Amino acid sequence: xxxxxxxxxxxxxxxAWCNDGTGIPVLLCNGLGAxxxxxxxxxxxxxxxxxxxxxxxGLGGSDRPAxxxxxxxxxxVDDARAVLDAFGLETATVVGWxxxxxxxxxxxxxxxxxxxxxxxxxxxxxxxxxxxxxxxRVPRPLRARLGRxxxxxxxxxxxxxxxxxxxxxxxxxxxxPAATRGPAxxxxxxxxxxxxxxxxxxxxxxxxxxxxxxxxEHAPLDVSGVRCPVTFxxxxxxxxxxxxxxxxxxLSIPGARFREILGTHFLPLQYPEVMIEExxxxxxxxxxH
Numbered sequence: 001x002x003x004x005x006x007x008x009x010x011x012x013x014x015x016a017w018c019n020d021g022t023g024i025p026v027l028l029c030n031g032l033g034a035x036x037x038x039x040x041x042x043x044x045x046x047x048x049x050x051x052x053x054x055x056x057x058g059l060g061g062s063d064r065p066a067x068x069x070x071x072x073x074x075x076x077v078d079d080a081r082a083v084l085d086a087f088g089l090e091t092a093t094v095v096g097w098x099x100x101x102x103x104x105x106x107x108x109x110x111x112x113x114x115x116x117x118x119x120x121x122x123x124x125x126x127x128x129x130x131x132x133x134x135x136x137r138v139p140r141p142l143r144a145r146l147g148r149x150x151x152x153x154x155x156x157x158x159x160x161x162x163x164x165x166x167x168x169x170x171x172x173x174x175x176x177p178a179a180t181r182g183p184a185x186x187x188x189x190x191x192x193x194x195x196x197x198x199x200x201x202x203x204x205x206x207x208x209x210x211x212x213x214x215x216x217e218h219a220p221l222d223v224s225g226v227r228c229p230v231t232f233x234x235x236x237x238x239x240x241x242x243x244x245x246x247x248x249x250x251l252s253i254p255g256a257r258f259r260e261i262l263g264t265h266f267l268p269l270q271y272p273e274v275m276i277e278e279x280x281x282x283x284x285x286x287x288x289h
Contacts, residue, residue, distance in 0.1 A: 001036065001043065003061075006054065006086040009078040010070050015061035016054040016083045019043045024283055027084060027092040028053035029076075029100030029107075031122075031265075032211060033203050035060065037195035041272030042095070042279065049279065052087045054079055056099075058207045060199065071211050073099075073126075073218040077106045084114065093282065097121045097268055098240070102128065102218050108226050117229040117282045121275070122238055122265050124245045127220035134242035144216065151213055155206045192269055223253055229285035230256040231278050235263040235270075257281075 006016045017036050026049045028039065036043045036053055043051050057071055057079070058064035065071065080103055084092060093116045096104030101123025108115040124131050129144040138146060230253050234246040243260060250258035259278070263270045 004086065006082050008082045010065060010067070010075070012057060012065040012070065013063045014054045014057065014079050014082070016052065016086060018087060019045055019047070019051040021045045021047055021050050023048040023050055025049075025089045025092040026051045027080060027089070027094045029080060029094060029096040029103040031098035031100060032056060032215070033059050033200060033208055034097070035195055035199040037192045038266070039268045039272065039275065040192040041276045042268070047276065052083050052089065052092075054083050056211060058211070059203055064207065068210065071214045073102045073106055073215065076103045077110065080107055081111070090114065091116050093117045093119065093279070095119045095121070095279070096123060098123045098265065099128070099215055102126055102215070105221050105223050105226065108228060109221065109223070112228065115228050117285070118226070119231050119233070119278060119282055121233045122235055122241050122267050124241060124249055125221040125223045126218050128218065129216040131242040131245045132240055134244070135237055135239045148213065148216060151209045155209060196269065223249060226253050229282055231282050232256060232258045233267055233274070233278060234258070234260050235265060235267050236260055237263065238265045240265045
């Protein structure tokens with residue numbers, strides 16, 4: 001996998017990646033602070049896809065913006081455009097995970113001609129904090145407040161909190177065979193799991209919190225006007241995203257596909273073969289097959 005420095009619209013330099021593969025071009029809008037290795041199937045050089053992605057502002061070797069306020073979802077969308085331009089991609093299938101789902105749909109709404117399709121994994125198009133903790137049966141009016149409260153712990157506990165919240169099923173389901181299937185599958189890819197944990201361990205968690213709080217301000221998007229093929233994947237035991245919200249978003253887009261998987265928030269790591277399967281299906285819908 002090769003890297004390069006890319007200058008975004010506001011002058012911020014970000015670290016971009018390419019899997020150096022050949023095939024259908026893919027723009028990966030990753031989860032906040034996650035490395036490309038979180039996608040062991042898709043980013044493999046022989047996956048059949050040419051995948052480009054980047055590290056978020058101030059993380060993973062990307063610079064912080066001169067203006068600390070330039071960390072909105074819209075700024076990440078500018079970074080996504082800069083990456084497409086740097087690698088000479090006029091269009092691409094856009095894959096979003098978690099925060100990346102917000103970025104993917106903002107791009108699809110603003111620059112529809114550049115987006116061939118959207119694979120939305122473990123995320124909703126805006127209003128992310130109101131979708132938190134549904135598996136813990138937290139009432140919706142309290143979710144955003146608890147989410148913001150949780151971010152205050154990030155500088156103290158570092159990578160422990162987001163990794164645990166993202167990968168461990170809710171307490172009332174944790175011992176069920178279905179709930180443990182996803183986390184157990186993470187261990188099948190120990191190299192990828194190790195890379196993800198190492199990347200999270202290196203983050204400046206005060207800055208990570210700053211990025212996360214900015215995400216909380218991203219309002220729900222009206223995605224009913226998106227006309228490219230769209231697939232939503234949701235983990236049944238995802239504590240960070242309400243499956244009902246993902247299903248509702250899918251129903252708002254004509255012809256969108258929705259699939260629920262026995263997993264947590266780390267679906268790309270737990271089910272890499274499903275990611276490739278759904279990418280193949282999405283590409284077929286684009287070509288009309």
